[in-house]
Amino acid sequence: MNDALIRELQTLLPRCLTHDWVRLGARLVRLLRDQRHSRHHDSILERLLTEVRQSAELRELRRAHVPAITYPDSLPITARKDEIVAAIRDNPVVVIAGETGSGKTTQIPKMCLEAGLGIEAMIGCTQPRRVAALSISRRLAEELAVPWGREVGCKIRFDDRSGPETYVKLMTDGILLAETQGDPLLAEYNALIIDEAHERSLNIDFLLGYLKGLLAQRTDLKLIITSATIDTAAFSRAFDNAPVIEVSGRAFPVEVRYEPLDPDGEERGDETFVDAAVRTAVRLIAESTTGDLLVFLPGEKDIREASDLLEGRLGGAAEVVPLYGRLSAGDQQRVFAPTAVRKIVVATNIAETSLTIPGIRFVIDAGLARLSRYNPRTRTRRLPIEPISQSSANQRKGRAGRVQAGICIRLYSEDDFQARPAHTQPEIQRANLAEVILRMKAFRLGDISTFPFLNPPSPAAISGGYTLLQ
Structure with missing residues (x-):
């Protein structure tokens, strides 16, 4: 096996896009362990090296063509920009609470870009509904002065408008949950924004629990949780007392x-x-x-x-x-x-x-x-x-x-x-737990009794769910 090719691969792999580093690195490990097809090793190494070089070039192209970032002065969140960017750089998880109209939904993806994210992998931003994902992605593309579907993309069911040039990708929370099946490490992303987390749908609770475990495996991943309400203590506690930034004020009375x-x-x-x-x-x-x-x-x-x-x-x-x-x-x-x-x-x-x-x-x-x-x-x-x-x-x-x-x-x-009541009851507390158990099995999320829900169901309710399935 050609040692010079292996050394070049090992040098270049960390310079690739994150998902290519994971994918091509795994192929290299399998190849190095293979003792049965040694006469094909050099040709496979050369093909691998070609892919690695292309990925490293694309990463540098992405770094050189980051869209110019500006912030509307009229939005309250703009005044806190430097504080938020610093918090994103310094912490794996940041919780941001902002009143309706503060500008958090459209400006936080841009702050992630300013923090240096979105180069090696995309910035993903989830929305509870497809109409919001579509409209916000179009608005963000307009503010960054880039074509929609290229630097700013959007993925909803049956329609994916994202590609190799995409820095920020809007999607529904169900789409991101489905992506965990084919990409358990979510290597396509180096930052994830869970927007409107206060809605506490099952998808949002599943994602928060899944990401809590994933953050232990991926120290490069940043998670930003945004909520329109000031009930942020539960989110902060769930992620080891993550810092909370509250953006007060509204553009208009x-x-x-x-x-x-x-x-x-x-x-x-x-x-x-x-x-x-x-x-x-x-x-x-x-x-x-x-x-x-x-x-x-x-x-x-x-x-x-x-x-x-x-x-x-x-x-x-x-x-x-x-x-x-x-x-x-x-x-x-x-x-x-x-x-x-x-x-x-x-x-x-x-x-x-x-x-x-x-x-x-x-x-x-x-x-x-x-x-x-x-x-x-x-x-x-x-x-x-x-x-x-x-x-x-x-x-x-x-x-x-x-x-x-x-x-x-x-x-x-x-x-x-x-x-x-001050807040809407989380869906996990009013859902059929038999249905929740089946969905968790389908998404390979593990056992419902050990999954890190923000508001775990009671043992009696879990037992009732299993009883119903029997």
């Missing part, structure tokens, strides 16, 4: 008005929350001359009903745009398109986080959402309509203050708001 439904009228069926939302939207269109509206309703059926009522009452005075999870990606993108008349977006909680819909000045919040709940007594899963938490209500309020001063009208009382 939002006035909150409480306009609760008449309980007697609601009891008699005289006016539902859909009727109240439509009535309020029609009034706002009549009383004001500028600014679009965002109406939050719990489900697709309510959105269809409200859309029909609004179109009937307003005619061509406003364009009504529905937004919910089952819409195609193309239909979801309609909310970002400019219109000749004022726009009324009628949405589920899909519009609650990450999205900046241009022109929104008014938010009408019914204060309700559909939440998946498992009933262990009847062994059924339901999607009941429930009052949202205070943190969700504040997220909705923040949609109005993204691009100008806004008004949020809540169709419930202030006492009702104060009585609500």
Whole structure:
């Protein structure tokens, strides 16, 4: 075996892209152990060396062509840029809490680039929903003045717009979880941003637990956890008291008005929350001359009903745009398109986080959402309509203050708001654990009783899950 080729390979491998270093290094180790096909070794070494050289050249090209980074002065997070960049460089895990409108979602990937990440491997950023992943990736490409799908990419189910030139890749949390199957070390990335971690979906909890174990194996990997709420202590504790940076302030103020439904009228069926939302939207269109509206309703059926009522009452005075999870990606993108008349977006909680819909000045919040709940007594899963938490209500309020001063009208009382829980219950606490166990088996995440959940299920609940599967 040619010792000169081996020495050159060993010298060049650390200069490769991270995923090539892992992949080609493993091939070299297997080749060095192989005693049966020694006459082919030199030709295989030469092919390996060609691939290693190409990877090292691509890494240097990436280093030389990092996009120019600028930050909007109007965003509150810009003032904390140097502190955040230093924290990312100095710590394996950083927790960043920022109010809606602080700019954390679009600016933190750029701060990772400034910290020197994204060269040897990509900066990955997860979003709970595909509409957010698509819109944020386009916005980031625009701010960096690069073509979308090249330096800034996006991957959702059935559509991957990323490649060898990609520095920052947006994706849904489900996509990253699926990637752990083919790439357990997640070597494609040297930084991961788990955005909107406060939503505490099963995917987010699975990812946080998986990454906790992965960080012990990959000392080069950086993890940034962002949350729109100030309940960051749990995230910090889970990652060995990781530093927490809180970014306060919002670009624009939002006035909150409480306009609760008449309980007697609601009891008699005289006016539902859909009727109240439509009535309020029609009034706002009549009383004001500028600014679009965002109406939050719990489900697709309510959105269809409200859309029909609004179109009937307003005619061509406003364009009504529905937004919910089952819409195609193309239909979801309609909310970002400019219109000749004022726009009324009628949405589920899909519009609650990450999205900046241009022109929104008014938010009408019914204060309700559909939440998946498992009933262990009847062994059924339901999607009941429930009052949202205070943190969700504040997220909705923040949609109005993204691009100008806004008004949020809540169709419930202030006492009702104060009585609500501060945060939404994590999905692991309201899910069918039999289903969770099966998903963990499918993703090879290990045993549910030892997995490092932020809020582990009780032994009795785990036992009930296994009993149901038997």
